[in-house]
Structure formats: structure tokens, C-alpha cells
Amino acid sequence: xxxxxxxxxxxxxxxxxxxxxxxxxxxxxxxxxxxxxxxxxxxxxxxxxxxxxxxxxxxxxxxxxxxxxxxxxxxxxxxxxxxxxxxxxxxxxxxxxxxxxxxxxxxxxxxxxxxxxxxxxxxxxxxxxxxxxxxxxxxxxxxxxxxxxxxxxxxxxxxxxxxxxxxxxxxxxxxxxxxxxxxxxxxxxxxxxxxxxxxxxxxxxxxxxxxxxxxxxxxxxxxxxxxxxxxxxxxxxxxxxxxxxxxxxxxxxxxxxxxxxxxxxxxxxxxxxxxxxxxxxxxxxxxxxxxxxxxxxxxxxxxxxxxxxxxxxxxxxxxxxxxxxxxxxxxxxxxxxxxxxxxxxxxxxxxxxxxxxxxxxxxxxxxxxxxxxxxxxxxxxxxxxxxxxxxxxxxxxxxxxxxxxxxxxxxxxxxxx
RNA sequence: GCGGGCGUAGCUCAACUGGUUAGAGCGCCUGGUUGUGGUCCAGGAGGUUGCGGGUUCAAGUCCCGUCGCUCGCCCCA
Numbered sequence: 001x002x003x004x005x006x007x008x009x010x011x012x013x014x015x016x017x018x019x020x021x022x023x024x025x026x027x028x029x030x031x032x033x034x035x036x037x038x039x040x041x042x043x044x045x046x047x048x049x050x051x052x053x054x055x056x057x058x059x060x061x062x063x064x065x066x067x068x069x070x071x072x073x074x075x076x077x078x079x080x081x082x083x084x085x086x087x088x089x090x091x092x093x094x095x096x097x098x099x100x101x102x103x104x105x106x107x108x109x110x111x112x113x114x115x116x117x118x119x120x121x122x123x124x125x126x127x128x129x130x131x132x133x134x135x136x137x138x139x140x141x142x143x144x145x146x147x148x149x150x151x152x153x154x155x156x157x158x159x160x161x162x163x164x165x166x167x168x169x170x171x172x173x174x175x176x177x178x179x180x181x182x183x184x185x186x187x188x189x190x191x192x193x194x195x196x197x198x199x200x201x202x203x204x205x206x207x208x209x210x211x212x213x214x215x216x217x218x219x220x221x222x223x224x225x226x227x228x229x230x231x232x233x234x235x236x237x238x239x240x241x242x243x244x245x246x247x248x249x250x251x252x253x254x255x256x257x258x259x260x261x262x263x264x265x266x267x268x269x270x271x272x273x274x275x276x277x278x279x280x281x282x283x284x285x286x287x288x289x290x291x292x293x294x295x296x297x298x299x300x301x302x303x304x305x306x307x308x309x310x311x312x313x314x315x316x317x318x319x320x321x322x323x324x325x326x327x328x329x330x331x332x333x334x335x336x337x338x339x340x341x342x343x344x345x346x347x348x349x350x351x352x353x354x355x356x357x358x359x360x361x362x363x364x365x366x367x368x369x370x371x372x373x374x375x376x377x378x379x380x381x382x383x384x385x386x387x388x389x390x391x392x393x394x395x396x397x398x399x400x401x402x403x404x405x406x407x408x409x410x411x412x413x414x415x416x417x
Numbered sequence: 418g419c420g421g422g423c424g425u426a427g428c429u430c431a432a433c434u435g436g437u438u439a440g441a442g443c444g445c446c447u448g449g450u451u452g453u454g455g456u457c458c459a460g461g462a463g464g465u466u467g468c469g470g471g472u473u474c475a476a477g478u479c480c481c482g483u484c485g486c487u488c489g490c491c492c493c494a
Contacts, residue, residue, distance in 0.1 A: 005467085008485070060492055064418075082494085114492065115418075116485090126494060194491070210490075260493095269494090280494060307494030330452060358447090364454035379452060393454075 009114070009122025019320070020312035021125070025107055027153050028127045032105040035146050037129060040104045042086040048076040054085045054293050056261030059202075065112045079111035082260070083128035083305050084287065085294070091132050092296045101133040107308065119278030119310050127282075127311075130303035137235055139302050140266045140286060141242035147270060147282050147304055148248045156314045160272045160281060163253035164243065166236035167204075167267050168228045170289065176227035177203055187217050207255040223254050232265060239266055258283070262290040266302065275310055282306035324350040324414050326367035326393075330360070330379035338378050341388075341406065348407055350414060352376075368393055373414065376406070 006012060013021055029039070048068050055062045067079040080086050087104060096102050107127045114120060129146055131139040144162070151157040167173055180203045188196060192211040199206065206214060207221075228236065243250055250268075258267045267285035275281070284304025291299040325345060329338035335356060345352045353370055355363045367375045377389040377398075388406060391398035401409045 005485070065492080110494080112493080116487090117489090118487070120493075124494070205492095258493095277489065277491095278493080283494060305494055310494065328453090360452045361454070362447090363452095366454085368455045375454080377453080381452080389453090391453075396454085398453085 007122070009116040011121065016317065017312070019318045020315060021308060023315060023318040024154065024308050024311045025127070028105070028107065028150055031146065031150050031153060032129060035103070035142070037103040037105040037146075040087065040090065040106045041108065042083075042090050042106065043080075044109060045077045045079050046086055046089060048078040050085050050089050050294070051078055051081060053295070054088070054260075054262050054290055055082070059260060061112065061260070065114055067111045067113060081110055081112045083108075083110065083126055084130065084262075084290070084301075084303055087128070087130050087303075088132070088287075088290050088294060088296075088301065091299075092291065092294065097133065097297070097299065101131065101139075103129075103131050105129045117276075117278065119275045119307070119313065121309065125308040127306040127308060128303065129284075130301060132301040132303075133299060134302070135288065135300035137238040137242065137266075139300075140239045141246070143284070143302050143304060144239075144243055144248060144268065145246050147284075147306070148246070150306075151270065151282070154311060154315050156272075156311070159274055159314065160270045162243075162248060162250035162268060162270050163256050164240065164250045164266070164268045165253050165256040166224070166228060166232060166239075166265055167257065167263055167285070168224065168232040169264055172224070172228045172232045173264070176222065176224045179222040179227060180204065180206070183221050184217070190217060204257040207257050218255070225254060235265055258285055262287040262293060264288045268304070270306075272314065274314060278307075278310060280307075281310045281314070320371065321351070322371040322373060323353050324373055324410070325352040326370060326372035326375045327352055327354040328360070328363045328367065328375055328377045329354070329356060330377070333380065333383060334378040337383065337403075341376075341378070341403075344407060345410070348411070350410055364391075374410075 032039075048066070051066065052062055061081050066081050069077060071077055083106070087106070091097070091102065105128060107125060109123050109125050111123055113122060116122060127150075129143060131143055148157065148162070151160055168176065181199065184191060184195075184199050184203065184206060188199065190213055191199065191206070192209065192214050195206045195209050195211065195214050198209075207218065209215065209218075225233075240250075240252070256267055256269060263285045265286040265288065269280045269283040271279045272281055273279055282304055283306075284302070286300070286302045288298070288300045290301060291297065327338050327342050327345075329335040338354060342352050342354050353367075353372060355366055357363070358366075364375060372393055375391040375393055377391060379389075382388050382400070385400070386403050387400040388403055389398055390401050390406075390409065
């Protein structure tokens with residue numbers, strides 16, 4: 001508590017940062033609405049079990065990155081490290097299965113104890129979209145379309161590539177996994193240290209190793225496409241067809257795997273090379289096995305999450321909002337009048353700032369810096385005549401307007417916003 | 418968790434090989450007489466040089482530790 005700095009990996013979001021942040025979340029809310037998604041806010045913490053059961057005991061997220069604690073009544077709780085498990089829990093808690101196919105979106109903070117870096121924080125924020133209750137590839141396609149439109153509307157789709165793969169159904173996956181273990185066990189000595197650990201913990205992760213030696217071995221490694229069942233193959237083909245039909249460019253990336261255990265079939269990542277090692281900007285996939293893992297009835301689902309900070313870094317700087325009016329009262333009498341006048345203007349929807357310090361010069365200066373469109377000057381001279389001076393700060397022209405005509409004046413010259 | 422780089426006013430940076438009261442620009446505040454801006458001039462506030470030790474006659478400048486940021490690995494959004 002002695003240090004006046006935020007906790008490692010956390011930060012205050014304000015100024016330009018919050019403008020970027022809000023630009024992203026506003027766009028998301030708008031687009032998700034047009035896709036018929038309903039918003040959901042789930043708690044920031046859950047019983048630890050919610051995450052432990054679903055993410056897999058071997059995942060790094062569970063084994064070393066969760067912020068878990070015991071509360072005063074002895075419950076083991078965890079700050080959510082990801083969104084999907086909480087939504088799945090909410091789906092079951094609230095009996096949403098009764099509503100048929102459910103489309104949900106939301107956004108908020110996540111927590112992971114990792115080594116911070118640019119684009120990677122301990123408290124970070126994600127957008128999230130899920131379709132629960134639909135086993136059809138159409139759901140996967142719709143979610144990819146939503147993601148693609150978001151990236152387009154944010155103006156960053158050009159720098160981002162969609163990598164698409166299929167992890168298959170459980171049969172495909174375990175057959176492939178066995179084949180991988182066979183292959184790499186023969187070459188275990190040649191594997192990097194990290195990958196030797198992966199071989200026993202999560203062999204599919206070897207696929208996206210960046211180690212040179214690993215990569216040469218990977219050239220002859222078994223490919224998942226050869227192990228997909230006909231059902232899984234067909235499912236993936238339909239997803240690819242749909243994405244192609246929508247005109248979304250993508251690459252079939254057989255080395256794409258997901259870190260979390262509950263994924264099946266479709267897996268995808270939208271990747272940019274503009275963010276260094278943290279290039280994945282939006283990622284997700286199908287998780288047909290999740291609900292059962294949590295102890296519910298088997299229910300199919302697809303979803304994705306996107307890093308708000310990462311998106312916010314990529315978009316163009318949003319415009320600063322311009323106040324409509326800067327009120328400048330001169331003297332005590334004027335201040336009294338100004339109070340109610342400002343209240344009226346604000347009630348009418350005009351963003352109005354009031355400056356009451358310093359001389360005229362300083363005040364106009366500040367008004368100009370605030371980027372206000374008009375300065376509304378009210379002094380003794382004006383009060384004598386029941387007028388106010390309205391100065392157009394862009395053009396420098398000004399005129400006197402009767403006090404009871406001010407609202408009318410602005411409604412004629414400004415669109416209320 | 419592992420390896421590398423960095424850390425001086427709100428911001429961007431300066432201070433020769435360690436040497437007197439750590440500087441500049443921007444920003445902020447005030448003034449240039451009585452009510453007019455985005456110029457100009459003058460003045461001012463703001464730094465225990467991230468923090469803590471050590472070496473030295475002397476450290477922002479060297480050494481160690483620590484905290485934070487950053488790059489790569491790892492992990493992932």
C-alpha cells in the first residue's frame with residue numbers, strides 16, 4: 001500500500017485509452033444487436049470449480065494463472081480468467097435451455113496471473129459472443145460473420161488473417177492425439193525442452209511451437225485432417241463453405257490448436273502481426289463437451305472472445321468529443337443566471353461546459369481548447385439588455401441573442417448531441 | 418516461470434569520460450490595467466533523478482537488490 005502505482009499488470013483506462021476502449025465496445029454492442037444477440041453480464045468471480053472443471057487440469061490457466069481465494073465463509077472463489085465457463089454456468093443456472101437456441105454477448109474484465117507485456121495484462125478485457133444450443137455448422141458460420149463484421153467496422157480487417165481449423169469430434173481428437181504421441185515419442189530426444197513437457201501434458205500444443213527443431217519435426221508429423229471422422233470432416237467442410245460464401249478470407253491452418261480443453265470441431269483465430277507476440281486478436285471455437293464437463297446435460301455451443309485492449313491498439317484514434325457550448329459568466333449576477341441557463345441547455349441535450357475562473361482572455365482560451373463550438377458570454381452588459389453574446393469559436397464571429405431565444409438559436413444551428 | 422533492454426518534471430527528452438544549487442520544449446498557472454481565444458512578451462508552480470543499499474572526497478551517471486515498463490520465450494484474447 002505504500003506505492004502509489006497500480007498493481008502489476010493492471011492499469012487505469014482514461015483519456016484516449018477510454019475513447020478507444022469505448023469505440024470498440026460500442027461497435028460490438030451495436031453489431032451484436034443486429035445479429036440478434038442478447039446482452040448478458042455474469043459475475044466477475046465464480047466458484048473455482050466452474051473454471052477448474054472446464055478448462056482442464058493441465059492448462060496453464062488453471063494450474064498457475066488463476067486469481068483464487070477463499071472468502072470469509074470459506075468458499076473457494078476465482079476471478080474469471082475467461083468468459084465462456086461463466087456463461088455456460090449462467091445458461092444452466094437460469095434454465096436457458098428452455099429458450100431453444102440462445103445467442104449471448106457481453107464484455108468485461110478477466111484476470112490472469114501472467115507476466116505482463118504489451119497487449120497482455122493481468123486484468124484485461126474481452127468481448128464475448130456465444131451461441132448455445134445449436135449443433136449446426138450454421139452457428140459457427142454466423143459467429144464468424146459477426147466477428148468479421150466487427151473487425152471490418154473497426155477498420156482493421158485488412159491487417160488481420162483468419163486461421164481456421166477443425167479439432168474434430170472426441171473420436172477424431174483422441175485418435176489424432178495418439179498418433180501424435182506415437183510420432184513424437186520416437187523423436188523425443190530431438191524435441192525442445194518445452195515440447196517434451198507438452199508431449200506428456202498436452203501433445204497437440206507441440207503443433208504451434210516456435211522452436212526451430214520442433215518445426216522441422218512437424219513437417220512430417222501426422223495431420224489432423226487425416227484423422228477426422230467423416231462426420232467431423234463434413235462438419236468442417238460446411239463451415240468452410242459458409243465462410244467462403246460470405247467472402248471472409250481465411251487460411252486452413254492445421255497447426256492451429258486451442259489452449260483450453262473444451263474445444264471440439266471448429267477452432268479459429270484472427271491474427272495480426274502488428275502486435276508482436278500477442279497477435280491473436282479474436283479467437284474461439286466450438287465446445288460441445290463443455291456443459292457435460294460442468295455436470296449439466298450435453299448441450300452444443302460455439303463462441304469466441306476478443307481482447308479489447310488489443311483491438312483498441314489497432315484501431316485509428318477516435319475523434320475527441322466536442323462540447324457544443326462553453327458558458328462564460330462574468331460576475332456574480334451573471335453566474336446566477338448562467339446556472340439555470342446551463343441547466344436548460346444540458347436538459348435540451350447540448351453538452352455544455354461552464355468556466356468561471358480567470359479573466360475573459362483565459363476563459364476564451366480554455367473554451368477554444370475544449371473544442372467547444374460556441375462560447376456563451378453573459379456579463380453585466382448583457383444582463384442589462386436581456387441578451388447573451390454568442391461567439392462562434394470556429395469562425396470568430398459573434399452576435400447578441402435575446403435570453404429567451406437562446407435555445408431556439410442553438411436548435412437552429414446545432415444538431416442536439 | 419525463463420532470458421534481454423529500459424526507468425530523469427504531467428508529456429517528449431538533455432546533463433562530456435562520476436564533479437558545484439538536475440536543464441529544455443510542450444503542457445499548466447499568473448501578468449501585459451477596466452469583458453474576447455486558438456499568436457507574442459514576461460513571470461511562476463512542478464523532480465527525495467522508480468525505490469533501497471553499496472563503492473567513492475564526490476553518483477542521475479559505477480555495483481547489488483527490489484519494483485515497474487518493454488522485447489522474445491511460455492501462455493493466450
